[in-house]
Amino acid sequence: MIKKIGVLTSGGDSPGMNAAISAVVKSAISKGIEAYVIREGYKGLINKWIEKVDTTFxxxxxSRGGTIIGSARFPEFKEESVRKIAVENLKEFGIEALVVIGGDGSYQGAEKLTNLGINCIGLPGTIDNDIVSSDYTIGFDTALNTVVRSIDQIRDTMQSHSRCSVVEIMGNGCGDLTLYAATATGAEVFSTKESFLTEEEICQEVKNLAKAGKRSVVVAVAEKLYDAHSLATKIEEASGYVTRATVLGHVQRGGSPTAMDRYLAVNAGIFAVEQLIEGKGGLYIGMSDNKLVARDINSTLNMPKPDKSQEYQKARKNNLSI
Incomplete structure (x- = not known):
């Protein structure tokens, strides 16, 4: 049986990462295994930023947002010579297995470490919900609630003054935050990379809503598709609505994780430790049909994205009805 397990967070932070760290540490210690954290992601493996922690930690x-042990981009980890240094450092501390919390890029590093003799299990930590092998990721629910709350508040003032608002939402590679938020708030117009509307199409839809007498309009767009402020100007010129843009930005990453994110994170962390105790590695823990599953990391990286075109069509039809 293994004696020491490490845990690190990599890539962008997400609410619930700390709950997952907590679960890994508690689960390991409850089974007589020493628990270690690696600070600043894969960079910490190279710099030996490794420390033993206890249940008090x-x-x-x-309940805290972000990641208490830090995260960092570390492209140098793609080099095998760098990964070998990480393995030697882990062996120096006697750490035999590792839980990696992050996204697809983090899993690639975990898979490669497993091939070098350190069993790794990946947990899905990202607000974008862009890991296709899991129905939901740790942090998505919290970020979604932040977006929904923000749009609701924006709607209040738009409704008061008969205006339009462009709201830019994170998730350029995956539009789930925009789709789910638009559905939950009734945003009249929305656009993502997967279901893209041109600026002309957006302006025309808002113009039609103005002609129909709609008092307020929310246009929800995924980040990096448009210049939100420029789009707002074009909408105002086309529709006559006074139009403003709000870029939600990094408020979507922060905040105390919701109960659902904590529930997912804790159970995924416990499940990961169980897999490592069984001597398994190179696996990714995900949600499928409301159940935790362990899949081979390589296979998850090549899974096709689910087709959500019908969801987009239904939401657009419903939200545009006046």
Whole structure:
């Protein structure tokens, strides 16, 4: 049986990462295994930013947003010579297995470490919900609630003054935050990379809503598709609505994780430790049909994205009805 397990967070932070860290630490210690955290992601493996932690550390972080142990982009980890240094450092501390919390890029590193003799299990930590092998990711629910709350508040003032608002939402590679938020708030117009509307199409839809007497309009768009402020100007010129743009930005990453994100994170963390105790590695823990599953990392990286075109069509038809 393994004696020491490490945990790190990699890539962008997401609410619920700390709950997952907490679960890994508590679960390991409850089974007589020493728990270690690696600070600043894969960079910490190279710099030996590794420390032993206890249940007090784990208990104090479960409700906090972000990641208490830090995260960092570290492209150098793609080099095998760099990964070998990481393996030697882990062996120096006697750490035999690792839980990696992050996105697809993080899993690629975990798979390669497994091939070098350190069993790794990946947990899905990203607000974008862009890991196709999991129905939901740790942090998505919290970010979605932040977006919905923001749009609701924007709607209040748009409704008061008969205006239009362009709201830019994170998730350029995956439009789930925009789709789910638009559905939940009744945003009249929305556009993502997967279901893209041109600026002309957006302006025409808003213009039609103005002619129909709609008092307020929300245009929800995924980031990096448009210049939100320029789009707002074009909408105002086309429709006559006074139009403003709001870029939600990094408020979507922060905040105390919701109960659902904590529930997913804790159970995924426990499940990961169980897999490592069984001697398994190179696996990714995901949600499928409301159940935790462990899949081979390589296969998850090549899974096709689910087709959500019908969801987009239904939401557009419903939200545009006046």
């Amino acid at each position: 784990a208990s104090d972080i479960i």
